[in-house]
Amino acid sequence: MNDLSVGSFSVGALDIPTMDTSQLARAIGFQHVDGVLGTEIFHQCVLTLDAARGQVTLQEEDQFRPAADAIPIPFSLDENDMPVIKASVAGIAAMFQIDTGDRFSLTLFGDFWRAHRLDQQMGATIEAMTGYGGGGPIRGRVGRSAGFSIGDLAVPAPVTRLSLQKAGAFTRADRAGSIGMGILKRFTVSFDYGHRVMWLSKSAEFDAPDLYDRSGMWLGLSQPRGLRVMDVTANGPAAKAGIRVGDVIVKVGALPAEAATLFRIRAMLQQPRRLTVPILVSRTGGDQPISLVLQDLIPPWQRNP
Known part of the structure; x- marks a missing residue:
């Protein structure tokens, strides 16, 4: 592709893979989706997601100023350029990936939740289809975490998926799980890849209930x-x-x-x-x-x- 632009911000020429998103669109319910923006944008600017306002802001690194109440969370990048941070669930510190493409709140990977028997600390759980990814339906046991924190910041009782996947990204043993938009939408989130820092500023929706389907x-x-x-x-x-x-x-x-x-x-x-x-x-x-x-x-x- 000769050029990829988001608003007035141009990434320039890129080699772009193609994929059929029709099944994903039907399962999730997107009326129209042409593609997915990748990490090339994150590497060239500071990207801020404000879910409460439905707004994405791109700024040059030297122009970015975090909000006065923003909390810095250092991260590393894995082989896919996905941020990985330290967080804790049920008092257990571990590494979690940050996945802005995941609509769920918190996912715990199989090796981690089984090793720590976290299914026994979540009260009632159900097994259900919980989403849809490139590999098809995502199944899990769903409940509510006994406690989840990013740094010193306690996140209000997130809906938590215990992954039952047998293949794919949710089976990794080198991290505990994935933090998705169900948690990230409680903040204004800025990703500064240049300094490997994620800035979190509580939004007005921070204390909003994390609801789950009641229809089955x-x-x-x-x-x-x-x-x-x-x-x-x-x-x-x-x-x-x-x-x-x-x-x-x-x-x-x-x-x-x-x-x-x-x-x-x-x-x-x-x-x-x-x-x-x-x-x-x-x-x-x-x-x-x-x-x-x-x-x-x-x-x-x-x-x-």
């Missing part, structure tokens, strides 16, 4: 209409209501089930005060109404003491 199903895009059920949690609300993998849902509450409403529907199915949601499922012979009774599948969020 994963919805992705379907053709020609509706949302396809890609996973159903055993003994969860969807399973009890007779919803099956492969079903196509055409309406959730008052919302038509489609690409434009998928993220709003996921948020609706997380709401702690919502008891039931009417759902319309497309079945042979016509659309079938179902009343979905929501329930907490993992321990509810509680504010840090």
Whole structure:
């Protein structure tokens, strides 16, 4: 490619790999995605993510000034130029990768959580499809961490995935896990690759509850209409209501089930005060109404003491 530009910032000519993102887009629910920005940008500037404002800022290194309340977190870079930092879970210090492409809050890799028996410290957990990556569906046991800190900064009880993957990045033994956007969105985050420092400044959303699905199903895009059920949690609300993998849902509450409403529907199915949601499922012979009774599948969020 002759040039890659983000706003007025130009990276210049690059050799760029190609990949088919259609399955990923359907599973996650992206209406449109052309590609993924990589570390070439991070190496040429200081990149700041402000999820609360939906804003990315690129600055020359000598122009960057961290916020007065920002906390510096040193990092190293692995062979893929992914930042790796020291953090602690349940009082156990370990190394964690920072993955801005991961929508989940906290993922603990298999070797680490099994070695420390962290599944026994998380209360109730469920096994479910928790996302979708380049290798396909990501399965894990989901619960809520007994405690998580970056440096001296305690992060409010994050939803935590105990990886069940048998291959891929989540099986690495040289680190404990991955910190995703579910945690990073609580901050304004600046990556200074030149100085190997990540700056964290609490946003207004820092103490917002970290909610998790209460429906027991994963919805992705379907053709020609509706949302396809890609996973159903055993003994969860969807399973009890007779919803099956492969079903196509055409309406959730008052919302038509489609690409434009998928993220709003996921948020609706997380709401702690919502008891039931009417759902319309497309079945042979016509659309079938179902009343979905929501329930907490993992321990509810509680504010840090």
